Amino acid sequence: MNPLETLRFAVGGLAANKVRSALTMLGVLIGVAAVIILLAVGNGSSQSVKDSIEKLGTNALTVSSGTGFGGGGAGGGQSSSAATTVKPLTVDDARALADPSSAPHIESVAPEVTSSSQTALYDGASHDVSQVVGTYPAYFKTSNSKVGKGDYFSADDVLNSRKVAVIGSTTATDLFGTANPVGKKIVLGGTPFTVVGVLEAKGGTGFQDPDDVVVAPLPTVQNAFTGFGSVSQILVEATSAGATTQAQNEITTVLMGTHGIKDANALDFRISSQQSLLSTQSDTNKTFTVLLGAVAAISLLVGGIGITNIMLVTVTERTREIGIRKAIGAPRGVILGQFLAESTLLSLIGGGLGVVAGLIGSRFTIVGIKPVIIPESVWGAFAIAVAIGLFFGGYPANRAAALRPIEALRHE
Amino acid sequence: MRPGLRQRLTGGGKPGGHRATGGTARAEEQEEIPGTDDGPWGRPPVIEVRSLLKTYGHGDAAVRALGGAPDPVTGVSPGVDLLVEQGDMVAVMGSSGSGKSTLMNILGCLDVPTEGRYLLDGIDVGGLDEHQLSLVRNRKIGFVFQSFNLVPRTPALAQVELPLAYAGVKSAERRRRALAALELVGLADRVGHRPNELSGGQQQRVAVARALVTAPAMLLADEPTGNLDSHSTEEVLAVVDRLNASGRTVVLITHEDEVARHAKRVITLVDGQVVRDVRQAPADGPPPALRDPAGFLSAAPHALTRGGAV
Numbered sequence: 001m002n003p004l005e006t007l008r009f010a011v012g013g014l015a016a017n018k019v020r021s022a023l024t025m026l027g028v029l030i031g032v033a034a035v036i037i038l039l040a041v042g043n044g045s046s047q048s049v050k051d052s053i054e055k056l057g058t059n060a061l062t063v064s065s066g067t068g069f070g071g072g073g074a075g076g077g078q079s080s081s082a083a084t085t086v087k088p089l090t091v092d093d094a095r096a097l098a099d100p101s102s103a104p105h106i107e108s109v110a111p112e113v114t115s116s117s118q119t120a121l122y123d124g125a126s127h128d129v130s131q132v133v134g135t136y137p138a139y140f141k142t143s144n145s146k147v148g149k150g151d152y153f154s155a156d157d158v159l160n161s162r163k164v165a166v167i168g169s170t171t172a173t174d175l176f177g178t179a180n181p182v183g184k185k186i187v188l189g190g191t192p193f194t195v196v197g198v199l200e201a202k203g204g205t206g207f208q209d210p211d212d213v214v215v216a217p218l219p220t221v222q223n224a225f226t227g228f229g230s231v232s233q234i235l236v237e238a239t240s241a242g243a244t245t246q247a248q249n250e251i252t253t254v255l256m257g258t259h260g261i262k263d264a265n266a267l268d269f270r271i272s273s274q275q276s277l278l279s280t281q282s283d284t285n286k287t288f289t290v291l292l293g294a295v296a297a298i299s300l301l302v303g304g305i306g307i308t309n310i311m312l313v314t315v316t317e318r319t320r321e322i323g324i325r326k327a328i329g330a331p332r333g334v335i336l337g338q339f340l341a342e343s344t345l346l347s348l349i350g351g352g353l354g355v356v357a358g359l360i361g362s363r364f365t366i367v368g369i370k371p372v373i374i375p376e377s378v379w380g381a382f383a384i385a386v387a388i389g390l391f392f393g394g395y396p397a398n399r400a401a402a403l404r405p406i407e408a409l410r411h412e
Numbered sequence: 413m414r415p416g417l418r419q420r421l422t423g424g425g426k427p428g429g430h431r432a433t434g435g436t437a438r439a440e441e442q443e444e445i446p447g448t449d450d451g452p453w454g455r456p457p458v459i460e461v462r463s464l465l466k467t468y469g470h471g472d473a474a475v476r477a478l479g480g481a482p483d484p485v486t487g488v489s490p491g492v493d494l495l496v497e498q499g500d501m502v503a504v505m506g507s508s509g510s511g512k513s514t515l516m517n518i519l520g521c522l523d524v525p526t527e528g529r530y531l532l533d534g535i536d537v538g539g540l541d542e543h544q545l546s547l548v549r550n551r552k553i554g555f556v557f558q559s560f561n562l563v564p565r566t567p568a569l570a571q572v573e574l575p576l577a578y579a580g581v582k583s584a585e586r587r588r589r590a591l592a593a594l595e596l597v598g599l600a601d602r603v604g605h606r607p608n609e610l611s612g613g614q615q616q617r618v619a620v621a622r623a624l625v626t627a628p629a630m631l632l633a634d635e636p637t638g639n640l641d642s643h644s645t646e647e648v649l650a651v652v653d654r655l656n657a658s659g660r661t662v663v664l665i666t667h668e669d670e671v672a673r674h675a676k677r678v679i680t681l682v683d684g685q686v687v688r689d690v691r692q693a694p695a696d697g698p699p700p701a702l703r704d705p706a707g708f709l710s711a712a713p714h715a716l717t718r719g720g721a722v
């Protein structure tokens with residue numbers, strides 16, 4: 001008996017019960033395809049989060065007021081004893097940070113005030129801007145915001161509190177439609193602003209649309225909306241991505257000085273870096289992917305149980321046939337080979353089609369996520385499917401092939 | 413397997429012995445010449461059974477299928493002893509449950525005895541491993557079951573090719589020999605039919621074709637005509653007679669005297685023991701039905717009625 005002959009017998013055996021064979025293959029197909037697609041979705045979502053965080057810039061550090069955990073390990077392990085009085089962040093703090101002698105790893109500093117839900121008007125069109133930011137020009141570089149049309153506002157605009165603004169792409173389309181907003185005047189919360197530039201669309205999966213924003217000089221916004229008190233946060237750009245840790249330490253030292261804090265465990269400000277954001281995000285994403293993978297693995301397992309079940313039924317049903325074949329001289333190996341070939345064929349074809357279905361399914365965007373296939377999941381799922389077929393098909397076949405012919409023939 | 417054993421299994425081991433076994437490839441060509449044997453001690457028995465016992469179950473629930481009740485003094489059960497010569501045609505008779513099928517299954521290497529020895533062509537079958545047993549079943553024995561036992565959903569031709577496929581015969585040669593075997597049983601026009609598309613008699617003839625296609629030295633048939641009408645019975649028996657005439661050893665189980673008449677020797681079993689052993693014709697030479705066809709037919713108890721019915 002050559003392998004080709006064994007294969008022919010196996011195909012004959014499968015063809016004898018087409019519906020059952022097809023359903024079993026479908027089970028394996030779904031299992032394999034589910035593993036590939038779900039893992040690809042998990043991977044795709046973590047990839048897209050990573051991309052959007054990277055868009056924010058990895059050199060950037062954000063200093064915000066308040067106690068609690070400093071991002072990225074800034075300030076070390078903080079005890080429960082918090083600062084009794086929280087000094088808000090001020091423009092003076094920002095100025096202190098910008099001093100290169102005390103903070104050599106800081107490239108630029110941009111204090112930032114924000115005001116939300118101001119209504120912008122232009123030529124009858126009205127739009128609720130989700131965020132109005134008052135800041136320094138360094139903001140644009142630090143927050144990775146690029147102007148697509150027009151220009152940034154300058155340090156001079158800041159010094160003179162000019163009523164100029166750079167607007168986000170969403171804000172621009174909502175107010176101006178297709179028209180070029182640069183040079184136009186909008187009225188924002190009752191104050192007229194001249195649009196000098198439009199930011200490039202950032203896009204993002206976040207809760208808030210990062211493109212629905214108006215950025216204006218700090219004193220202008222303070223004057224119009226927030227008042228000249230504290231700033232909401234200070235954006236700091238480190239000299240390089242590798243220097244963020246040193247920059248964090250420098251910020252801590254400088255601000256402890258300006259806030260008069262002696263105890264490193266009682267800071268009244270927080271420093272968070274995009275890197276720490278990145279790592280927490282990828283952590284949650286890993287959990288997400290593992291969960292999806294577990295669901296997929298379960299469906300693969302169910303597919304495998306399907307093969308086992310079918311092979312058990314097939315072998316039991318055909319024990320008499322096995323007896324006949326043995327009685328006319330079929331060696332045990334040949335019988336085993338035939339049934340193994342059958343279950344392997346089932347899982348090979350089912351798994352192969354599952355891979356195809358998985359690859360095709362991953363080309364579509366699923367719940368807003370572009371799946372990114374993990375190559376290991378493809379051959380992993382396929383290999384597991386085939387292994388399940390071999391093992392669980394082999395076990396009942398081996399048991400039947402080991403029977404004495406007369407026992408197999410008497411089987412009911 | 414050991415080369416020496418393979419040689420013996422395929423019948424090439426004894427140059428002096430005229431055996432119908434032959435190598436599988438040259439089986440059809442090599443014909444037995446009846447009555448000529450140049451071995452010094454005559455033909456060796458093809459079947460040699462010594463104190464064979466078969467019990468099913470254990471302890472109190474044990475059923476003795478073969479062998480007599482234990483001797484009250486020694487506690488030893490008398491087993492079945494049987495010698496069957498090369499070329500003989502033996503009918504095994506006996507009431508239901510007397511152990512005929514049990515004996516036949518052991519002779520066909522489908523089952524193993526509880527005790528005792530079984531030598532097939534001088535080889536102790538008890539000492540063979542799984543693979544060697546499958547070779548014995550494939551090459552030396554053709555087994556016909558009472559219930560046909562064809563492989564389901566398989567056309568007659570593929571059915572008959574199956575033993576050859578297991579023997580490793582090439583596809584073209586396999587086809588040729590399977591067709592020849594089907595021709596021999598008169599089913600050349602039914603090669604594409606599946607078991608469920610064949611009559612009982614036709615199924616049994618496919619089973620006979622399958623049993624003889626490897627040209628085995630021995631044909632074992634467990635009530636081959638038990639399910640058949642008298643016409644089909646005659647057809648199957650005619651095939652068996654011809655096979656025996658060509659030198660093959662035949663052992664068949666039957667309940668019918670009509671069938672037993674075809675045998676050269678009739679053995680009767682009662683409660684797992686041989687109680688009668690009658691020789692009707694010499695082991696050499698053609699079987700009774702072919703020795704004197706006219707006389708055989710006229711001596712048949714129902715010859716006239718059956719002749720009218722056909």
Ligand SMILES: Nc1ncnc2c1ncn2[C@@H]1O[C@H](COP(=O)(O)OP(=O)(O)OP(=O)(O)O)[C@@H](O)[C@H]1O
Nearest residue numbers: 468469475476477507508509510511512513514515
């Ligand atoms: N697998 C088994 N388990 C238990 N007892 C069995 C088994 N096979 C056969 N027997 C018993 O062994 C005895 C002989 O059975 P066997 O099949 O050899 O009878 P038989 O002569 O072929 O009968 P019949 O003419 O009805 O076919 C019977 O009493 C039967 O009940």
Ligand SMILES: [Mg+2]
Nearest residue numbers: 512513514634
């Ligand atoms: Mg019986």
